[in-house]
Amino acid sequence: MVIREKWLAIHAALMMITTILLAATVSMADDAVIPAEKSGLDKWVKDNVKPLAEQKSSLDPALVKAEKGDAKVVKVKQNGGDYKKISEAIDSIPAGNTKRVIIYIGGGTYNEKITIPKNKSFVTFFGDSQNMPNLTYDGNAAKHNGTLYSATLTVESNYFIGVNLNIINSSPRPDGKKDGAQAVALRVFGTKAALYNCKMFGFQDTLCDDQGYHFFKDCYVEGTVDFIFGRGKSLYLNTHLHVLGDNGMTVITAQARESDEDNGYSFVHCNITGTGNGTYLGRAWRAAPKVLFAYTNMGEVVKPEGWTDNFHPEYDNKVQFGEYKNTGPGSSMSKRVKFTKELSDVDAKPFISLGFIEGSKWLLPPPNPKV
Numbered sequence: 001m002v003i004r005e006k007w008l009a010i011h012a013a014l015m016m017i018t019t020i021l022l023a024a025t026v027s028m029a030d031d032a033v034i035p036a037e038k039s040g041l042d043k044w045v046k047d048n049v050k051p052l053a054e055q056k057s058s059l060d061p062a063l064v065k066a067e068k069g070d071a072k073v074v075k076v077k078q079n080g081g082d083y084k085k086i087s088e089a090i091d092s093i094p095a096g097n098t099k100r101v102i103i104y105i106g107g108g109t110y111n112e113k114i115t116i117p118k119n120k121s122f123v124t125f126f127g128d129s130q131n132m133p134n135l136t137y138d139g140n141a142a143k144h145n146g147t148l149y150s151a152t153l154t155v156e157s158n159y160f161i162g163v164n165l166n167i168i169n170s171s172p173r174p175d176g177k178k179d180g181a182q183a184v185a186l187r188v189f190g191t192k193a194a195l196y197n198c199k200m201f202g203f204q205d206t207l208c209d210d211q212g213y214h215f216f217k218d219c220y221v222e223g224t225v226d227f228i229f230g231r232g233k234s235l236y237l238n239t240h241l242h243v244l245g246d247n248g249m250t251v252i253t254a255q256a257r258e259s260d261e262d263n264g265y266s267f268v269h270c271n272i273t274g275t276g277n278g279t280y281l282g283r284a285w286r287a288a289p290k291v292l293f294a295y296t297n298m299g300e301v302v303k304p305e306g307w308t309d310n311f312h313p314e315y316d317n318k319v320q321f322g323e324y325k326n327t328g329p330g331s332s333m334s335k336r337v338k339f340t341k342e343l344s345d346v347d348a349k350p351f352i353s354l355g356f357i358e359g360s361k362w363l364l365p366p367p368n369p370k371v
Contacts, residue, residue, distance in 0.1 A: 029058065030355035034237070036295060036325065038269045041238060045217065048354055049363050058360050060192075063159060066100045066122040073369050077106035086114050086125075086135065095119045102369045105165070107131025113139060118156040118190065126369055127164035129197070136168040142180025147205050151187035158212070160193040163366045169202040173224070176248070184208045188232065192362040195219055202227065203244065209234050209265065213357040226254035226285065233263040235357050236270055243301050245276015250301075251308070254285035257320075264290030264320070266351040271297045272330065278303035284315040292343070292351040294324040302330025305337050324348040 032048050035041065052059070052067045074089045075081035081104075083089045089103045095117075102124040110133060116123050127133045139150040152169050155162075167185045174181035185202040191212025199220040200207050206223035209232035216235070221228060222242040243250050252272070255265050270293070272279075279301045282291045307321045316339040323333065324343040333342050341347070354360060 029055070029360035030358065031353055033349060034268050034295075034352045038238070038295065041269055045237070046365075049359070049365055051365060055360070059364075060361050062098070063122075063192075063362055063364075066098055066159065067364070069099075071100040071102045071124070071367065071369065073102045073104055073371060075104045075106070075371060076110075078108040078110075079106075081106060085112055086110050087112055090114070090116055090120065090123070093120045093123065097122060100124065100367075102126050102367060104128075104369055104371045105133040105135075107133055109134040109136060111136050113137045113152065115154040116157050116160060116190075121157045121190070122159045123157060124161040124367060124369075125163070125165055126161075126367065127166075129164045132164050132166050132199075134166045134168055136166075136170050138170045138183075140169075140171045140181055140183040142178075147182040147184060148187060148208060148210070150182065150205075151184035151208060153185070154187045154189065155193060156189045158190045158192050159362065160188070160190055161364070161366065162193075162195040162198050164196075165198045167198060167200045169206065171203075173203045173244075188212070188214055194363060194366075196366040205229060211263075213359075213362070215357060215359065215363055225249065225251050226283070228252060228265065229254035229256060229285065231256045231261070231263045232265070233357060234265050235354070235359070236265065236267045239267065239270045241267075241270060241272045241274075243272070243274025243276060243279045245274050245279055245301060247277055250274070250276055250279040251283050252279060253282035253289070253291050255282060255289035255291050256286045257288045257290050258286050259288050259318075261288075264292070264351075266292045266294070266356050267296055268294045268352055269296065271299075272302060272328075273299045274301035276301060280308045281306050282321060283308045283310045284312055284319050285310060287312075287315050288318040288320070290320040292320075292322040292324065292348070293326055294343075294348055294352050296326045296328075296331070298326055298328040298330030300329045304332065304335035306333075306335075307337050307340050309337070309339065322347070322351070324352070 137152040169183040169185040171183035187208035206227040210230040214234040
């Protein structure tokens, strides 16, 4: 009995040490602060978003299981391939899928409304990097009983990865007179989704960054009003935000946090360009939006005021609109609205690390499928 008790004590101690080491590994990845110099960004990502074999112990068990072994690759091509339509490839995935499936999409234009349903997790869309496919559809709020249902691509499932895609809503630009003209290119409704080198094109409501943890790197988002909106908790790295402005009001973000919910947007080392007479970085579409811009180059398109409470002064003490060490002619804080905060190093730290999206539990580099 004494020997057995000693063995149990040693085993318990070893398990505790393992737990502490695992927690430390997760913490180190999540706490690693994004460097101030953009030139160091790719190295930082490589050091902290590691392949499966190097971070298996910290990842979600379901994700480790899904990534084990070679992923199934399904080819969609306009000439050849397993399918001609992306929707057909999705239909081929069994409900309740637990293994990574890569849908390789060849160059060309795919005019279809695409949905990855909630019961088909671990799906990757991988486009040809030399001839990025165009996923396009002309849905709008009027046609589809609401803005949220107008998207060209809707991702309802978890653990989605998108690489090398042009996602387009081809509906005409709203004229401000006709109801229901809002048109979404991409709606991400599932959690733990990552997009690399993806471009989203639209006007009003281009990207519905809707719910869950999301990661965008080297992406491009184009639009007019509220062209990134929703309740996601998302980190945008090196993403180009392009405003198609005119003489009317243009707004980049309409983050939809209502109170003390755990969501918000963080834009780090991004670039803001565009046309028109002035763009707001964000508006208080809901009562307590949380948005940060850090190390971002802001062009002249950004209005000196920076942000708007959307004619709701009662929201002024609830919004969390922050800026941190931005550059460019639109980054001056001298005329910013009173409810904007210029963050200190301590204030900014939670927003400029993978910990903002708990990335050490689920974030992987883009795949390299054999096609």
